[in-house]
Amino acid sequence: MEQTIQELYDQVLERKENPVEGSYTAYLYDKGLDKILKKVGEESTEVIVGAKNSQAELTYETADLFFHLMVLLVDQGISLADIQAELGSRVGQKSKLHERSDWR
């Protein structure tokens, strides 16, 4: 079974709007922003470690990070459309890489 990022976002949003007993997502919202940020930080570090170890570990840890990022975005009232719009605004932007002195 597969789950799109949008489906994950929608489920996480549903947990925010209708907290369910025993839900880890609802627990994170209950704990608040600092807890969510702590988890995003931890999962980011685990992605870095995972990338050094194996593709399987990187995949697993990236899924964990995506989940916690979705929780953060929902908590802060940011939609996936907001992120897509930001990414879209960058399409075709000239890379500034050539302006960097350390570029070779």
Ligand SMILES: N=c1c2ncn([C@@H]3O[C@H](COP(=O)(O)OP(=O)(O)OP(=O)(O)O)[C@@H](O)[C@H]3O)c2ncn1[C@@H]1O[C@H](COP(=O)(O)O)[C@@H](O)[C@H]1O
């Ligand atoms: N995708 C996820 C998902 N990925 C990771 N996790 C949870 O994230 C936690 C990360 O593990 P850690 O060991 O870092 O954290 P922990 O020690 O359990 O918790 P802390 O004490 O650190 O807070 C685990 O409890 C995982 O179960 C997730 N929990 C839920 N989802 C999805 O979120 C939706 C809502 O699920 P519920 O939260 O169960 O309602 C569903 O679609 C789920 O599939």
